[in-house]
Each structure stands twice: as structure tokens, then as C-alpha cells.
Amino acid sequence: xxxxxxxxxxxxxxxxxxKAPVGYAIDADVKPGVTEAYVTFDKKVFPYRLRISGxxxxxxxSSAVEKKKAGLMTILAVQSVESIDPVPVSQFRKGKxxxxxxxxxxxxxLPRIQVVEKAAYLDALSHDVKEILAIAGKKxxxxxxxxxxxxxxxxxSLSQKQFDELMGRVGRDLExxxxxxxxxxxxxxxxxxxxxxxxxxxxxxxxxxxREMNVTLGLPRLIEIVDARRIPSTPSMTVxxxxxxxxxxDVVMNVVKELENTTVIDVADIVTDITQMLLTIKPDHAKMxxxxxxxxxxxxxxxxxxxITVISDxxxxxxAVKPQQESFKRLYQVQEQLKILTxxxxxxxxxxxxxxDPATQSWILYTQGSNLKExxxxxxxxxxxxxxxxxxxIAQVLGIEAARNAIYEESLRTLSExxxxxxxxxxxxxxxxxxxxxxxxxVGRQGISGRKSSVLARAAFEITTKHLLRAGLLGEVDPLTGxxxxxxxxxxxxxxxxxxxxVYRAFTK
Amino acid sequence: MKKVGxxxxxxxxxxxxxxxxxxxxxxxVLSEIGIARDLLPKISRSDPAxxxxxxxxxxxxxxxxxxxxxxxxxxxxxxxxRAISSEVFK
Numbered sequence: 001x002x003x004x005x006x007x008x009x010x011x012x013x014x015x016x017x018x019k020a021p022v023g024y025a026i027d028a029d030v031k032p033g034v035t036e037a038y039v040t041f042d043k044k045v046f047p048y049r050l051r052i053s054g055x056x057x058x059x060x061x062s063s064a065v066e067k068k069k070a071g072l073m074t075i076l077a078v079q080s081v082e083s084i085d086p087v088p089v090s091q092f093r094k095g096k097x098x099x100x101x102x103x104x105x106x107x108x109x110l111p112r113i114q115v116v117e118k119a120a121y122l123d124a125l126s127h128d129v130k131e132i133l134a135i136a137g138k139k140x141x142x143x144x145x146x147x148x149x150x151x152x153x154x155x156x157s158l159s160q161k162q163f164d165e166l167m168g169r170v171g172r173d174l175e176x177x178x179x180x181x182x183x184x185x186x187x188x189x190x191x192x193x194x195x196x197x198x199x200x201x202x203x204x205x206x207x208x209x210x211r212e213m214n215v216t217l218g219l220p221r222l223i224e225i226v227d228a229r230r231i232p233s234t235p236s237m238t239v240x241x242x243x244x245x246x247x248x249x250d251v252v253m254n255v256v257k258e259l260e261n262t263t264v265i266d267v268a269d270i271v272t273d274i275t276q277m278l279l280t281i282k283p284d285h286a287k288m289x290x291x292x293x294x295x296x297x298x299x300x301x302x303x304x305x306x307x308i309t310v311i312s313d314x315x316x317x318x319x320a321v322k323p324q325q326e327s328f329k330r331l332y333q334v335q336e337q338l339k340i341l342t343x344x345x346x347x348x349x350x351x352x353x354x355x356x357d358p359a360t361q362s363w364i365l366y367t368q369g370s371n372l373k374e375x376x377x378x379x380x381x382x383x384x385x386x387x388x389x390x391x392x393x394i395a396q397v398l399g400i401e402a403a404r405n406a407i408y409e410e411s412l413r414t415l416s417e418x419x420x421x422x423x424x425x426x427x428x429x430x431x432x433x434x435x436x437x438x439x440x441x442x443v444g445r446q447g448i449s450g451r452k453s454s455v456l457a458r459a460a461f462e463i464t465t466k467h468l469l470r471a472g473l474l475g476e477v478d479p480l481t482g483x484x485x486x487x488x489x490x491x492x493x494x495x496x497x498x499x500x501x502x503v504y505r506a507f508t509k
Numbered sequence: 510m511k512k513v514g515x516x517x518x519x520x521x522x523x524x525x526x527x528x529x530x531x532x533x534x535x536x537x538v539l540s541e542i543g544i545a546r547d548l549l550p551k552i553s554r555s556d557p558a559x560x561x562x563x564x565x566x567x568x569x570x571x572x573x574x575x576x577x578x579x580x581x582x583x584x585x586x587x588x589x590x591r592a593i594s595s596e597v598f599k
Contacts, residue, residue: 145585
């Protein structure tokens, strides 16, 4: 489905949305069949969509809203103006290719996909497993699916009587291993993670086997995970490629090139000549080839910058840049802008390294820096497997359930890398608690502990006066249902046997 | 209406299966797990997975129960429920 994209002013769009449906005269030639137009203000994101019901040639004296005073060519019959989730410019395609450079108007395609749910797991189960689950259901045994799968293997070699006996025993075993009501699972989890945690070295620095990549591990990483830091100290992504590209080195190197955010200062020296008001960019050939940048990439990037004159000499590699306005202040500003001018790459990704995974013999990319949202939209990237170690970012891009899985997997990996074995269920409990409210919450004063319903429990944890004062002002009520508050007032706690009330009824004569 | 872009959140490996519980089954689910609706774990209205579900099922009210089926390393699969909350987190 062809669409058009163009740059416009906020004022025009506001006028359009007030007047719609209305004709809109624009300064470009539009082919028939276009039904959608995306509008940008800053050439980066497109926050508005226009629905177009017809296209007509521009004639003077029409009643249409005019984009400009002169040079108008086409009238679009705008049905409605919608404010949408901003679409970044990188999503539009022109003949299956990304837009190299977006000026003011372009005819493009916007790839779309049909959203489909994951196939229900129950359908994927084999017939035997379903049968066993049905039998267990009749006997009121809460059988997990992994157990049912194991039982299915034995079923064939056992007689009916033996199988019934096996099921009975499994049922009894499950019953006896079940957590007792009012067991303090949280305390047990805290202790089970805390005790091996003391054995972790405070400052663990470790090069995770990849050259030049340093990823926080050990205790600092574990603290980072449970604190739900907004940005981890070493954000890093693991990028998988689609299966058809996994073994092709050329594609891999292209993706690396596409990922790495390279600025001018990374590949060149900038020399300032104050007497001639001139900046000279001296490309470093070794750095350029290492970063897979060539001279024309550099010139393309410079062409996008405003307020400068680029003087390139075909004989020499050096590029001279002159600010259009002659002042020392401007010269300094241009120099600073040049340093951070992006030549190519995804913002936020400093470095990307490709490595062959020994297990599968296919390429995997590791990055320094993380930008999940944009990396997932790259054509060659397998969006379904790629992930980052920034849990907050996962929560924003993939949702709370993905964040829960990420917390669990990251903490499990951090612990097991240190050779510590913690039962998975404790980590699952932590992950579930952190994501309980729909957002990732830290364990601690700002998060879980600071949001308990009981005033006394909160006051017993940290910043006592603040909580007591606030409770007094607001007239909070504490029903004394938790543990800490009952210890404070000297009652049996609501755990284990303390949670059960015994009523003695004497024999009446 | 199809979603813009090429990436489907629901198909990602880290994302568990999300299914909308039909209105008529909600009471049954709540009585089965013995929990009031407002005590269920929450999922934000602006959660990417909810937005993707809305592409399929149309707008979802807050309070709608979402059945989540997770791959569990201990149980094979485990079932979890979340209720859509009206809060929007940024």
C-alpha cells in the first residue's frame, strides 16, 4: 500500500484537524491510489496520519487549505487527521530499501504485519500427555505438564494396575511436597538468595569472553537487577540474525556496520584553524576501515548538517568545513557539533561485535549500549530472539511479562556464573513480586517494601518518621494482618501456626 | 487494521502467551483461583502486549482479565492471571 510522507508545520496540521474533511493543497506531485499520508515536524518521527479519499490537480481559487503560498501542485481530499504513536522515519521503505535521506516529500511504503497470538500451548501437547492430564484431573491430582510428559514415557511399559499405582504415588508425593499454608516463602527466598550472595566478591570485573566487552557481573549486577535501575551500568544487547542470514559473514558485517553508532570524532581528527576560520577533518584511514566507514559516508553525513559549507578536495582525503557565519563562537559550535555528528548506526549503540556461537556454529552479535526498539526493526535481525540486559527497556518495549522473564533469567545467570546454586523458585518469586503491579518495581524503600499496605511495617523498614507522620495526617488504619506490625504490638504473627485460630468447645453436660 | 512495522511483540521468546479471558468466563476464573478482581496482579493499559492484543480483539476495558501461560522451567507450563489496570506507566 503506497503512502506519502512529508514535512509540515504544526499550525497547518492543527488547522487541518479542525476543518477536516477538507481539501489540502501541497507542493508535490502525488500518484493516484495513495490513501494515507504521514506528517512529520522534525524529519525524525511521524506523529500524524492523514486519511486521503481523493487526489486532484491544483487549480487556483479553490477552497482548499494551502500548505504554502506558492508552488502548489496537488489537492488531497483529507478525510481525517489522526494523532498516532509516532512512527520513526527508519520504518518507511522505498522499494524494499530504507530511506537514505528524507528531504521534504517522499512516496513510500510502510510495511505492516498482522498481529497474531502465540499458538496455545495445549494444542501442541501430544495425545498421551493430554490423556494423562485428564486422568490426573479425575483423581484430583494437580499434575504439572513436565511431570505429565515424563509419565507419558513410562505409561507404555507399565500395566494398567502398575500405572494406577504410579499415579497414586505421584499424587501423594506432590501432596506431601506442597508448601504449607502460611509458610513464609518471602523470608525463605530472601535468605536463600542472601546467603550465597555473601560469597560473591564485591568487585567482580570479568571479561565475558568477547574482546573489548566488559559486562558487569556478580554482586554489582545482582544489586542492579533487584534495584530496577533505569539504565544498567553496562547495557548490552544480544542480537540474533534471521536463520537465513546466520551463516553469511557478509550480512553479519553489514549488520555490524548498521548497528554501530559512529561519529566523526571516532574516525577522524578535527583541526581548527582560527586565522582562516576553517575546520579541517582529517580522516584516519585505519580507524575508518575498522569502523567500516568510507569517505562517501562521511561526506553524506556532512551534507545533512546545516549552516556549514563543505569544501572537499578530490586529490586529498581531508575535508574542509567552513561555517557560513563568520564568528569565533559559531566556529566553536560547529566544531562541537561535528564531533558528535553521527555518520551511521543506531543511537545508543557504541560498539557491536560479531562472534560465532560454538554450540550452533552461527553468528551472534553482542553490542555495547542498548536500543531494543530500533534494533528489532532492522530487516536482518531476528526480532523474536534478540534481547537486552536492560530490564526497564524490556518492560517498555516487550511488556511486563517479558520483564518478569528477563529478571528471572538475568538473576539466575548472574548467580550461576559465580558458581552459586539458588533454587529457581526463589528467583521466580522475586521476579513475580517485582512485576506484580504492572511495572518493574525495585526491592526496597522505593519499591516493594515502601509500598506495603501496613503503616507499621513500612515505618519499621526505613524512614520511620515520614511514614508515621503521613499516616497520622491521613488517618491511615492498620488492620495488623502482616508480620512486622504484629511483632511491634506484641501479638503472635500471622504465619505458620500463628495464623490459625483454635477454638475450644467444652463438652456441655 | 494491521500494525505498523514488522515486529510482533507477542511472538518474542521472552513474552509469554497472552490470552484475553472472555467476559462470561471471568467469574469462573476468579472463583477458581479464589481472588477478588482488584487483588489480581496488574498489567498496564499501555503495556505493549496489551496494545498488540487490542489490535486483534479491539479495545479492552480496564479490569479485563488476561490469562498468561508461561513456559516454566519447573512445571513445563504455568498459568498466571493479570487484570488490566487503568494506570499508565512512563
